[in-house]
Amino acid sequence: MPVDAPIEKESAITSIPAVERTSEPPRLQVRERLRELVAHREVLVNLVRKELKVKYTASVLGAVWSLLNPVMFLAVFSLVVFVLDNNVPDFPVFLLSGLLAWNFLANALQAGSRSVIDNANLVKKMAFPREILPLSAVGVALFDFLLQSVVLLLFIAVYPGHGFQLPELALYPLAIVTMLVFATALTFWVASLNVRYRDVGHLLNLALLVWFWATPIVYQGWLVQEKLQTVRFLGLDVWALYLLNPVAVIVLGFQRALYSIVVPGPGQEPILPPMRLGTLTGLLLAVLAVSVLLLFLAWRSFFHRSGDFAEEL
Amino acid sequence: MTTAIAIDGISKMFRLYRERPTSLKQRLLVSRSRSEEFWALRDVSFDIAEGSSLGLVGHNGSGKTTLLKCIAGILRPTAGTIRYRGRLAALLELGAGFHPDLTGRENVYLNASFLGLSRRQTDRIYDDVVAFAELEEFMDNQVKFYSSGMLVRLGFAVAVHVDPEVLLIDEVLAVGDESFQRRCLDRIRRFQSEGRTIVLVTHALDVVRQVCDEAVMLDHGRVQAIGAPDDVVRTLRHRLLSDDPTFVPEEGSREVEISGVVLESDGGLRDTVYSGEGMTITVDLRADVAVPDAAVSFAVVSASSNLHVLEGKTSRLGVSLGPIDGKKRVRFRIPPAPWASGTYFVSVGLDSPDGRLFHVQTQHYPLTVPDVHDVAQALVVEPTVEVEDL
Numbered sequence: 001m002p003v004d005a006p007i008e009k010e011s012a013i014t015s016i017p018a019v020e021r022t023s024e025p026p027r028l029q030v031r032e033r034l035r036e037l038v039a040h041r042e043v044l045v046n047l048v049r050k051e052l053k054v055k056y057t058a059s060v061l062g063a064v065w066s067l068l069n070p071v072m073f074l075a076v077f078s079l080v081v082f083v084l085d086n087n088v089p090d091f092p093v094f095l096l097s098g099l100l101a102w103n104f105l106a107n108a109l110q111a112g113s114r115s116v117i118d119n120a121n122l123v124k125k126m127a128f129p130r131e132i133l134p135l136s137a138v139g140v141a142l143f144d145f146l147l148q149s150v151v152l153l154l155f156i157a158v159y160p161g162h163g164f165q166l167p168e169l170a171l172y173p174l175a176i177v178t179m180l181v182f183a184t185a186l187t188f189w190v191a192s193l194n195v196r197y198r199d200v201g202h203l204l205n206l207a208l209l210v211w212f213w214a215t216p217i218v219y220q221g222w223l224v225q226e227k228l229q230t231v232r233f234l235g236l237d238v239w240a241l242y243l244l245n246p247v248a249v250i251v252l253g254f255q256r257a258l259y260s261i262v263v264p265g266p267g268q269e270p271i272l273p274p275m276r277l278g279t280l281t282g283l284l285l286a287v288l289a290v291s292v293l294l295l296f297l298a299w300r301s302f303f304h305r306s307g308d309f310a311e312e313l
Numbered sequence: 314m315t316t317a318i319a320i321d322g323i324s325k326m327f328r329l330y331r332e333r334p335t336s337l338k339q340r341l342l343v344s345r346s347r348s349e350e351f352w353a354l355r356d357v358s359f360d361i362a363e364g365s366s367l368g369l370v371g372h373n374g375s376g377k378t379t380l381l382k383c384i385a386g387i388l389r390p391t392a393g394t395i396r397y398r399g400r401l402a403a404l405l406e407l408g409a410g411f412h413p414d415l416t417g418r419e420n421v422y423l424n425a426s427f428l429g430l431s432r433r434q435t436d437r438i439y440d441d442v443v444a445f446a447e448l449e450e451f452m453d454n455q456v457k458f459y460s461s462g463m464l465v466r467l468g469f470a471v472a473v474h475v476d477p478e479v480l481l482i483d484e485v486l487a488v489g490d491e492s493f494q495r496r497c498l499d500r501i502r503r504f505q506s507e508g509r510t511i512v513l514v515t516h517a518l519d520v521v522r523q524v525c526d527e528a529v530m531l532d533h534g535r536v537q538a539i540g541a542p543d544d545v546v547r548t549l550r551h552r553l554l555s556d557d558p559t560f561v562p563e564e565g566s567r568e569v570e571i572s573g574v575v576l577e578s579d580g581g582l583r584d585t586v587y588s589g590e591g592m593t594i595t596v597d598l599r600a601d602v603a604v605p606d607a608a609v610s611f612a613v614v615s616a617s618s619n620l621h622v623l624e625g626k627t628s629r630l631g632v633s634l635g636p637i638d639g640k641k642r643v644r645f646r647i648p649p650a651p652w653a654s655g656t657y658f659v660s661v662g663l664d665s666p667d668g669r670l671f672h673v674q675t676q677h678y679p680l681t682v683p684d685v686h687d688v689a690q691a692l693v694v695e696p697t698v699e700v701e702d703l
Contacts, residue, residue, distance in 0.1 A: 021386055021395040042426035050423060054414045125409030126427050127386040127401075199336045307389040310382070311327065 026307050028300040037129055044132050048139035051111075055140070066144045069103065070096055070151055077218050088220060088271055089264050090159045096152040097258035098217040098251040100145055101175070105183045105247060106208050108141035112187030113194045113201050120313040130306035131299070134191040138184050152258065167277060168260045174281065175253035178288040182246055185295035188302040195305070195312050215247045221255070222270040246287045253284045317363040317479060317510040318384060323393035325354040325379050325534075353379040354390070354534040361527075364508040366501070368521035368542060370549050371531035377514045380531065381405065381481050384512065399478025399510075402428045404468060404485055411464065413457035417448060420456050421471055428475040438474040445496070446470035466493055473500050480504060483514045491684070498524065518546045518616060519656045519681050522584075543584065543679050550616065550658055550676055565663065565672035569607050569637055573597040574661050576680050579649075585681045588652040594645040596661055603638035606666050611645060614676055616656040623647070628666070652682040 037044075056062040074092050081091055088094050115133040116123060123130065156164075194200040216224055228239040243249060255272055256262075263270045328348040354376045361367050369377045382388040384395055385403035410427050411420045421442055425435040443449055446466040456464065465485055472480065501524055504511060515521060521528050521542050528545035530538040530552075538548035554560040575595040578586040586592045596609050610626035625645050627634060634641060658676035665671060 018396045018398045019386075019401070021383065021390065023390050023392045023394075025389070039429065040426070042431050043423075045432075046419075046423045046426045050412055050415055050419070053419075054412070057414075122410055122427075124387065125405045127403060128427050197336060310387045311389075 025304050028303045030296070030299075033129070033131075033303065037131060037135075040129050040132060043128055044135055044139065047132060047136035048143065051136060051140045052143060063147060066147050067151055070099055070148050073099055080218075086219075089261060090155075090259070092155040093152070093159060094220075094255065094259045094261075094271065095218060096148075096155060097254045098215070100148050100152060101179050101251055101254045102212060102215065102217050102247070103148065104141050104145040104179060105186075106212075107144055108138045108183040108187050109190055109204060109208065111137035111140060113190040113204050115187075115191050116195050116309055117198075117313065123313055124310045130309055131188070131302060134187045134302070135184070137191070138180070138187055141183070142180070156258070164258075165260045168257050171253050171257040171277070171281065171284065174284050174288070175250055175257055178246075178253070178284050178291060179250050181288060181295055182250065182291040185291055185298045188295070188298035192302040192305045195309055211245075211247065214242075214245055215251050216255075217251055220271045221248075221252055221273040225273045243283065246290065249280075249283045249287045253280060256280055315363040316360045317365075317399070318361040318395065318397040318512070320360070320380075320384070321358050321394050321396075323354055323357045323380065323383055323390045323395060324352065325376070325383060325388060326391040327351045327353055352534050354383070354531075356393070357531070357534070357536055358393075359529055359536065359539055361510060361512065363510055364505070365527055366505055366511040366513065366525045368525035368528040368545075369512060369514045369531065370516070370518065370521055370528055370545060371537075372553070374533075375531040376534040377531055378405070378483055379534075381483050381512065381514055385481055397479055400429055400476065401479040401481065402472045402475050402477035403481040403483075404472045405481070405483045406485070409468070411456050411468070414455055416455055417452040417459070417467060421452075421467065424468070424471045425475055428472065428477070430475055438476075442467075442470045442474045445474065445500075447493075462490065462493070469497060473504070477509070479510045479512070481512045484516065495684070518549070518679075519654075519683070522546055522656065522679060522681050523683065546656070546679050547658070547677060550679070554676065561673075561675060562677070563672075563674050565670045567672055568602060568665075569598055569600040569604055569663050569671040571596060571661055571663060571672050571674055572599040572640070574659070574674075574678050576659060576678055584679060585683065586652060588654065588682060589649050590652075591649045592647045594647065594659065594661075596643045596645075598634075598637060598641045598643065598663065600637040600639065600641075603636060604665070604671075605636050607634050607637055607663055607671060608666065609634070609643045610662045610664075612660045612662075613680065614658045614660065615653075616658060622657070623650075654682045654684045656681055 056065070059065060061068075074095055077095055078091060081088065112134045115137045116130065119133055122128075123133075190200055190204055224242060225239050228242055229237070231238040233241065252273065256277070259272070262272045262274050327350075329351050330348045357376075357380060369380065371377050379388065381403065382405065383390050384397065385401065385405065387403075387405075410424045412423065415423065418439075421439060422432065422435050425438070426432075430438075443452055446463075446469075448463060448467060451459065451463065456467075459467070469485065472482075498520070501511060501513075505524075511525075513521070513525060525542050527540065528538075528542040529536055530545045530549050532552065537552065538545045551560075551562050554562075573595075574597070575593075576584050576586075577593050577595070579591040579593075580587065594611055596611070598607070598609070600607075608626055608628040611624070612621050613623040614620065615622050625647075627643065634643070657680040659678040659680055660673070660675045661677065662673040663671040664673075
């Protein structure tokens with residue numbers, strides 16, 4: 001018999017660390033909070049599953065609706081491009097490679113801004129990390145993104161001359177990660193703000209409209225660069241200012257990775273801004289760095305406010 | 314004894330807006346002064362021992378649910394701290410955390426994940442949950458087609474199967490049929506025997522008295538009484554009665570005093586009598602200065618109907634106490650009666666033959682008549698036998 005065998009069995013509960021609830025608004029401790037989120041990952045999985053199911057199972061076409069969006073966009077813009085006689089080879093691949101990233105951002109933000117409000121019943125009655133609500137909006141958007149990527153892959157397969165180019169394709173994972181971090185940061189932000197100011201939803205829709213056209217999705221990035229690079233505003237390069245739009249950089253990254261046609265042929269006008277791959281990688285990394293910082297700030301502010309969600313809804 | 318939940322100086326203030334500014338414009342234009350402060354909890358402090366069951370009672374709006382939500386971490390207290398250990402499951406509302414468009418099965422998984430279970434852990438308890446809720450045939454139906462009783466059953470079944478160290482229950486047991494309520498109570502008793510901690514909010518005072526070791530009464534956000542369920546239930550009853558201006562909990566000249574009252578059923582239970590059972594009310598008296606005579610009376614009042622269901626007085630029953638100098642004991646024997654289940658309160662009084670009030674304790678002693686189905690009791694009857702030549 002071991003000498004140090006405990007004489008009395010210690011109460012099971014005293015070995016568990018105590019949870020403390022105070023009047024202080026919660027302060028974000030990233031590592032501790034991450035552990036809590038990981039412990040509740042099942043909630044995230046279940047909420048995403050729930051959202052997808054609610055979104056798609058009651059409709060006849062189901063997930064086909066998600067695919068219809070890029071296809072309709074493609075149809076409309078192909079018509080516009082045909083009318084304008086705008087010469088972009090493999091236009092569907094060009095459009096979709098940028099549009100899917102945009103759709104992801106827009107879906108995440110729109111669903112995310114409603115995520116806390118729409119789940120008021122859960123927030124008021126159940127205790128769980130509130131971050132899971134905007135995260136599940138991002139998760140649903142990611143699911144749609146992957147689904148729509150199948151359409152894009154089909155188009156890439158359909159255009160025989162259009163294969164993946166290896167060094168360019170390496171940008172794809174970087175672009176996806178940057179897109180995820182950036183969208184998550186903004187989603188946290190709009191989700192918590194929308195609880196207090198219901199204007200956020202309306203404002204967001206307007207902002208997304210402007211933002212969409214400020215991003216080279218349906219028009220070629222080169223056209224913007226061509227017109228802007230000679231313009232100076234307050235001594236600043238306006239093309240550089242345009243690239244301050246993080247989504248523009250992310251979309252350019254996706255287009256370079258998947259569409260890859262910078263100049264269609266000798267003597268022809270470029271389609272994508274003819275910057276070096278290293279430059280674009282650098283830009284993406286810069287956006288990623290800013291997004292990580294933004295994510296930290298947005299998360300901290302969300303967490304800080306989340307203690308009062310149950311009361312404010 | 315280890316403390317499972319320590320509640321220390323908890324206050325909770327809500328801002329009541331006449332019209333809540335939910336848009337930017339309103340927030341900018343409307344001054345902050347249009348809100349009123351409402352204190353749902355004020356400086357509430359008490360400890361809940363590990364393995365004990367605490368009943369939170371109080372009238373509507375006394376702050377019970379707010380306190381439960383603060384413990385669960387849904388609301389942030391305005392002041393004070395709450396500490397607890399272990400996995401905590403809160404059952405605040407029927408079907409909270411259920412999504413109407415998901416099936417019963419999916420909702421079990423969703424709900425269990427809120428309470429911290431992984432998919433695999435839920436797989437393990439799933440059959441037990443379904444069996445407990447008795448919803449085997451309906452698990453693949455969407456929850457929006459469930460009745461409210463089915464929802465509670467499923468919600469309660471999940472909550473008690475997630476193996477929490479601390480279980481918070483808010484007035485959800487009132488729904489569901491009798492057999493389900495009984496199973497819930499059984500389950501709660503099993504929880505208790507396993508040394509888990511329970512906080513129960515309820516209006517059913519007999520449940521508090523039957524189940525809880527301790528009770529806390531809140532009134533307008535403050536702790537009004539804390540202690541043994543019987544005492545707290547009595548305080549609550551008295552507070553309720555105090556709306557009646559003629560109500561006085563205790564009065565008299567005290568020349569002779571009631572020094573103790575014991576309610577005992579024929580089966581030997583204290584403060585409890587089963588329907589069809591007889592009981593004894595024992596009243597102990599003490600007189601420091603001798604008095605020539607006194608009459609002892611009692612009345613049993615139903616808490617639900619406020620009716621005097623039974624009364625008795627020594628003088629009317631033809632018994633004289635004689636001179637009292639020192640101590641005396643009076644026993645009222647009540648024959649077996651068809652008691653309706655519920656909570657009753659017993660008043661005891663002492664007066665002189667000429668009608669002077671010595672001592673009266675109004676509705677001071679709670680008495681429970683359990684639901685006959687509640688516990689299988691030995692039948693306290695003696696069978697008789699007859700033999701006949703044919």
